[in-house]
């Protein structure tokens with residue numbers, strides 16, 4: 164081993180051949196004396212170790228076998244390595260007669276220690292124990308001769324090497340060794356430094372990876388790579404009250420619409436409206452028949468909190484763009500997931516189209532199919548003509564009309580608005596969107612007046628496709644929880660989309676000095692919303708609701724359950740308890756009854772409305788003070804839409820979630836993952852509920868009877 168280490172630096176010796184010839188005779192003589200001393204000391208040391216090894220066990224004999232303290236395999240491996248190294252070193256020695264081999268720093272230190280007569284350290288002892296004594300004797304004596312000679316050489320060149328020493332200060336492990344032996348003589352220091360320099364020169368570049376070696380590093384999370392339009396959206400302010408824009412300051416709005424806005428009590432636009440209205444108007448600045456500058460307009464996606472006024476942000480520009488239309492054709496189509504929502508949006512359109520001649524038609528299945536057909540198309544001698552400029556529809560009934568209503572055409576469609584877009588992208592409704600797009604690019608059979616503005620499905624621009632103007636179809640997507648999953652959005656085949664969002668990215672620091680941009684917020688909630696959760700058990704949930712209504716005097720409460728059965732039972736229970744103006748809202752009830760209930764709730768006649776998620780999305784009921792999640796929502800988007808029924812249009816509101824103790828961890832994690840952290844724990848003591856218990860138990864008995872009666876009625 165020692166020889167190997169000595170010869171390892173042979174390359175350096177060659178380089179220094181000329182210098183070595185100049186060595187002085189005095190140094191040589193001194194080296195010989197030292198050599199003799201070293202030989203004697205090495206022999207004495209060998210003898211001593213043999214004596215020590217023998218009583219410990221027969222296996223540790225000089226001729227082979229594992230040394231004590233080493234595993235058999237390990238000892239074998241080491242010796243094999245050593246013999247290989249030694250033979251290699253000997254080969255080198257033959258080739259380089261003049262070379263003066265130098266030991267590794269450890270060997271050199273050993274030799275020095277031996278020369279000084281000092282005791283080698285424990286570590287070195289154990290290393291030596293692993294060597295066969297016979298080999299060691301030879302190696303040591305050879306090594307010692309060379310080292311002594313070498314040392315005398317080095318002494319003469321100390322000044323040159325000092326410089327090299329300084330240069331090698333940065334070398335990792337070798338530097339460590341140097342520092343450990345810093346107490347040794349100056350010459351040893353120089354040798355070590357030189358060795359470090361040589362080793363550095365002989366080693367492969369540090370950038371090369373040593374196979375089989377690996378570092379245990381924490382795996383860093385790979386950041387999602389978003390397309391530019393998603394990664395760099397147009398930011399929309401979240402705070403409504405601080406960012407109101409007077410309606411007159413938003414450019415390009417028709418005076419007629421400004422007047423209507425004022426008549427409806429709207430003096431200022433909310434931030435999302437101030438951003439999105441001009442963007443849509445700009446894309447239709449050359450009229451609805453061609454895009455701006457003759458180009459196809461970009462599609463627009465809007466993600467803004469619940470109650471931030473997204474509806475007006477598409478109603479106003481669409482009405483304005485269509486004000487100049489001459490022929491009645493379906494130019495705008497709004498698709499929404501529920502009848503109630505469609506009704507709500509069509510009401511807003513009706514307000515702003517009133518007196519303009521534009522016709523708005525609601526298609527939700529609330530009227531008979533034939534009646535809806537009559538509202539959509541009229542058959543004349545010249546053919547079918549449209550009776551609708553703007554259609555507000557739910558997907559199911561709309562697709563029925565696309566396939567079954569004669570004369571119903573979407574080929575002149577200019578705007579396709581997808582409200583609650585994330586829900587509409589769901590598999591359930593995706594097919595509907597595909598059908599709409601297909602219908603919009605269908606070639607009309609009859610040669611009507613619209614032939615000039617026919618359109619073909621967007622594709623590569625060719626001489627044929629650009630020979631006549633194309634009516635562009637622009638998609639506008641809106642949601643409080645718009646997906647940022649490019650794969651999902653891809654399904655909508657958006658054209659150069661622009662994103663307007665209130666969801667800001669925040670910079671977060673991971674560990675020391677590593678700063679990564681991270682989407683800590685995935686969704687935004689209204690500024691005026693306070694969130695609390697009440698840890699509870701299953702039995703105390705009805706009591707908690709009664710406590711909030713009767714003791715805490717909550718008013719205008721919208722309470723959500725996870726199923727229509729749960730809604731119905733809870734409604735019956737609260738009714739049986741008495742003292743609360745309560746109603747239920749779910750698909751159990753016919754549409755007219757649901758409409759009436761909603762109206763009464765809005766008027767304040769109902770203080771507690773127990774509902775399924777039918778009212779969770781989009782429904783705009785003015786004056787809801789509290790939302791209670793009687794059943795904790797299972798999905799974050801459900802939570803966001805539910806709690807968003809309060810604190811709308813810049814107002815304040817409170818959301819309470821009753822969370823079973825076993826659900827608590829999952830619920831909080833769900834919110835945390837979405838970047839929602841400002842939810843407070845609001846425990847209610849059992850004592851506060853006690854006064855309600857007796858009456859509650861009576862109500863339970865009544866409930867049991869009512870349920871039995873209902874079942875009997877059903878069976879009858």
Ligand SMILES: Nc1ncnc2c1ncn2[C@@H]1O[C@H](COP(=O)(O)OP(=O)(O)OP(=O)(O)O)[C@@H](O)[C@H]1O
Pocket residue numbers: 428429430431432433436467468469470471472473474475642643780781782783785807811812
């Ligand atoms: N500029 C405005 N000034 C005053 N009130 C407004 C303004 N714009 C909208 N509103 C009112 O704010 C309420 C919420 O608006 P809207 O229903 O459009 O919100 P949204 O963003 O669509 O909410 P959601 O995501 O829950 O559907 C409505 O009652 C609407 O009349």
